[in-house]
Amino acid sequence: MAQIVGKQVVAIGDFDGVHLGHQEVIGRAMLTAKTLGLNSAIMTFYPHPRAVMGQDKYVESLTPTKKKMEIFESMGINHAYIVTFDASLMRLSPEQFVDQVLDRLGVDSVICGFDFTFGFQGKGTPDSLCELSHGKFSVEVVRPFHMNGEKVSSTRIREALQQGEMDTVTRLLGRPYSISGKVVDGAKRGRTLGFPTANLQLEEPYVSPTNGVYAIRATVRGEVYQGVMNIGVKPTFETGELKPSFEAHLFEFSEQIYGETVMVELIAFLRPERKFTSLEDLVAQIKLDAAEAREKLTLET
Ligand SMILES: Cc1cc2nc3c(=O)[nH]c(=O)nc-3n(C[C@H](O)[C@H](O)[C@H](O)COP(=O)(O)O)c2cc1C
Numbered sequence: 001m002a003q004i005v006g007k008q009v010v011a012i013g014d015f016d017g018v019h020l021g022h023q024e025v026i027g028r029a030m031l032t033a034k035t036l037g038l039n040s041a042i043m044t045f046y047p048h049p050r051a052v053m054g055q056d057k058y059v060e061s062l063t064p065t066k067k068k069m070e071i072f073e074s075m076g077i078n079h080a081y082i083v084t085f086d087a088s089l090m091r092l093s094p095e096q097f098v099d100q101v102l103d104r105l106g107v108d109s110v111i112c113g114f115d116f117t118f119g120f121q122g123k124g125t126p127d128s129l130c131e132l133s134h135g136k137f138s139v140e141v142v143r144p145f146h147m148n149g150e151k152v153s154s155t156r157i158r159e160a161l162q163q164g165e166m167d168t169v170t171r172l173l174g175r176p177y178s179i180s181g182k183v184v185d186g187a188k189r190g191r192t193l194g195f196p197t198a199n200l201q202l203e204e205p206y207v208s209p210t211n212g213v214y215a216i217r218a219t220v221r222g223e224v225y226q227g228v229m230n231i232g233v234k235p236t237f238e239t240g241e242l243k244p245s246f247e248a249h250l251f252e253f254s255e256q257i258y259g260e261t262v263m264v265e266l267i268a269f270l271r272p273e274r275k276f277t278s279l280e281d282l283v284a285q286i287k288l289d290a291a292e293a294r295e296k297l298t299l300e301t
């Protein structure tokens with residue numbers, strides 16, 4: 001898995017979203033590591049254990065592994081371990097997981113959330129982790145993190161994305177929801193409408209926000225631009241597409257960016273996607289969307 005780096009303080013979990021609750025667990029690990037003069041580390045799993053166990057909705061993540069790694073690094077974590085969650089890992093009993101995974105890594109302390117489960121059928125709990133450590137490492141369990149009386153959870157964030165509640169999403173994540181992808185060819189229609197749109201082929205399966213129009217901030221070649229994004233199947237053109245496409249029109253921008261990677265932060269949901277009876281009506285609406293997005297984005301900054 002990784003080179004031995006001496007005893008470490010490990011935050012362990014799926015951390016899908018790396019939301020405020022996860023940040024609390026990771027923050028505790030960093031603090032304990034600092035106090036003890038040890039390295040801090042994160043152990044997470046790929047693919048998502050719930051996806052492997054047949055819960056299909058978990059195939060799509062809020063933060064695919066690459067994004068998680070970027071966030072962990074920006075938080076200042078020293079090491080990150082991505083444990084492959086395959087059939088053999090799934091069959092390890094809680095005891096075997098502790099002996100064969102945690103002990104082998106050389107952990108001094110493990111920090112986990114109150115709802116962490118591990119081992120065959122998720123039978124291991126924070127309490128059993130304490131017992132199975134046999135005093136070889138300490139276990140710190142972090143209580144549920146609440147904000148405005150509401151428990152911060154990946155499930156709540158997924159629901160908020162489905163409802164277009166971007167303020168809630170941003171609040172619970174502690175940052176705007178973002179997606180990254182490569183710019184690919186589309187139908188070349190955007191430029192004829194006066195609104196060229198970079199079509200993103202997402203890097204990994206993300207939880208898709210509800211179809212509709214969003215005010216966005218996009219990072220291209222290290223520069224940040226404001227813009228609008230349509231997520232949807234473009235009913236006006238009867239494309240017959242079932243999966244939504246992700247199209248961004250950037251303001252004050254006119255470069256060719258096919259093949260480049262763009263990171264888009266979804267700041268505000270403006271409206272659901274609609275079928276228009278004429279191109280003029282669609283273009284008029286996109287103009288209104290762009291004006292509304294500028295206004296919302298100005299208020300944000
Ligand atoms: C801000 C914005 C809002 C849009 N809203 C809709 C919509 O409500 N309904 C729709 O069918 N298409 C909508 N579109 C998608 C356009 O139809 C699409 O950008 C156009 O067909 C260009 O596609 P292309 O990049 O594949 O050439 C929207 C696009 C933008 C940029």
Ligand SMILES: Nc1ncnc2c1ncn2[C@@H]1O[C@H](COP(=O)(O)OP(=O)(O)O)[C@@H](O)[C@H]1O
Pocket residue numbers: 183184185186187188189190191192195196197198199248249250251252253254255256257258
């Ligand atoms: N302001 C802009 N926003 C987004 N893409 C732009 C912009 N200006 C130029 N482009 C370029 O134009 C392409 C989009 O044009 P469009 O006619 O919609 O073609 P396609 O159907 O291939 O997406 C983008 O992929 C990008 O390379």
